[in-house]
Amino acid sequence: MRALTARAATAWCFFVSGVTLSSWFVRMPDVRDALALTNRDVGLASFVVAGAAILAMHPAGRFAAREGTAPLLRVSVVALPLLPLAATVAPGGSGFWVLLTVFGLTVGALDVAMNGHAVTVERVLERPVLSGFHAAWSAGAIAGAAGAGAAAGAGLSPRAHFAVVGVFLVVASVVAIDGLLPATVDRSAPSARRVRARWRAGLVRLGVLGGACALAEGAALTWSAVFMTDERSASSAVAALAYLSLAVAMAAGRLAGDRLRTRWSTGGLLRAGAWCSAAALATALLVPSAAATALAFGVCGLGLSVLLPVLIGAVGEQFGRRDGAVGPAIARFTTVSYAGVLSGPVVIGAITEAYGLTVALVLPVLLLAVVGIDAPRAVTPIPANQQRQAE
Structure with missing residues (x-):
């Protein structure tokens, strides 16, 4: 029963990632206009998010090895939905780029944590479930894009839209993550960490x-x-x-x-x-x-x-x-x-x-x-x- 609950909780984390990212990218033209950014800034913003995500992945993997994937997943899935809102209310141009970098770092940490936890859930259940988790991400992306389109059509500002979506996702995530597997399930022993230090x-x-x-x-x-x-x-x-x-x-x-x-x-x-x-x-x-x-x-x-x-x-x-x-x-x-x-x-x-x-x-x-x-x-x-x- 605990593994089935963990399956639902992990699927929710994938859904949150899909909703948050698609909401952000669909509303990017409105964010550009609201913050007086250029098209070049928009391209750079996508690069910053992806680049920061890559930088976060290796440290996130090492943290997961020491502490398990669950602690990292609990923090990153709650933090991510709030960062689009934070980026749109950041004071000054530099604040936007700093928070955008934090956004990317959190995306990378969440990607490692949720996929790692998904693999662990699949191992515990002893049956394939990984594609279902990625289906939850796709469902979140579709829901986020549809919601963003509706918000834009209704004239809702990106800031207000991100506030509504962010608060809902955070409250629901706080409840959902209680069902994740304990950290001890995929936390490694010190001797095993030395083996994994090598790239294969x-x-x-x-x-x-x-x-x-x-x-x-x-x-x-x-x-x-x-x-x-x-x-x-x-x-x-x-x-x-x-x-x-x-x-x-x-x-x-x-x-x-x-x-x-x-x-x-x-x-x-x-x-x-x-x-x-x-x-x-x-x-x-x-x-x-x-x-x-x-x-x-x-x-x-x-x-x-x-x-x-x-x-x-x-x-x-x-x-x-x-x-x-x-x-x-x-x-x-x-x-x-x-x-x-x-x-x-x-x-x-x-x-x-x-x-x-x-x-x-x-x-x-x-x-x-x-x-x-x-x-x-x-x-x-x-x-x-x-x-x-x-x-």
Whole structure:
């Protein structure tokens, strides 16, 4: 019963992350106007958040090794929803950037803590649940984006919007985190910490594959609507449907992902997801029909949905469990894979400026093909019959 309660509490943490981040990024144009920022400042703000998140991940992993993932998760999930509000009320320009850095650091710490705790919950339950947690993040992102759009449409300022969302999430989180597993479940012994101090080549390899998946996922989500309007001459409404089909398909795929993990091997599921998303994205680039392109983006979302959760599960199985705790392993994986998040907008944008968006989106197709080829070799085979059937 305690593990099931922890599953719900951990899913809530993923949901909070999704709501907070999507609310922030959707309201960024209004934050820009309210704080008299430039478009260059907006781009720099995204870089600061992602860069600070990367900087926080390794220290967060070491802290999780000493104290367990639960204490870090309790603090970061309560702090995160308040930081968008804090950034918008910061005194002066420097205060905004300082709080934005704290925002990014908290994002990184929460990412390590919630994924590490999720791996621990999966181990305790002895059945796949990681994809369901990432589905909770996707649901939070959709809810946050919808709420942000409604708040903007109603004329609610970013400050007021962030205050309402932040207070609600904090109050609910204080109640929810009581259900997390105790810190002793994944706290490591001092002797094991010395083993985990080394970077392992196999872990870095999985991190690079995760970075490729993150870049492809970010490119599809960021550029799908733009591609529809610029390359398929679609209306804004049709372009929005392409983005929505992608986001909803990813959420639906993650809801089904745990059940798929009971029937497929880790390598087989990674291969299928990568090739499915690569083929669908290639179809979107080649087929001139706007309706077919929108449908192809949805299929791409289904393939993408399983990749990162399965890779994180493989990291926990191959390195977290073997070395005695999951925190440092997840931290190293996310540190490397976040390079895809950080570099994706820059690389895709640069190629788009030089050669056009269609050519730029060939890059994620190629990266997904590489994941389909290499990921099954990079993970230790975990047969489906060793998994317990998901609920």
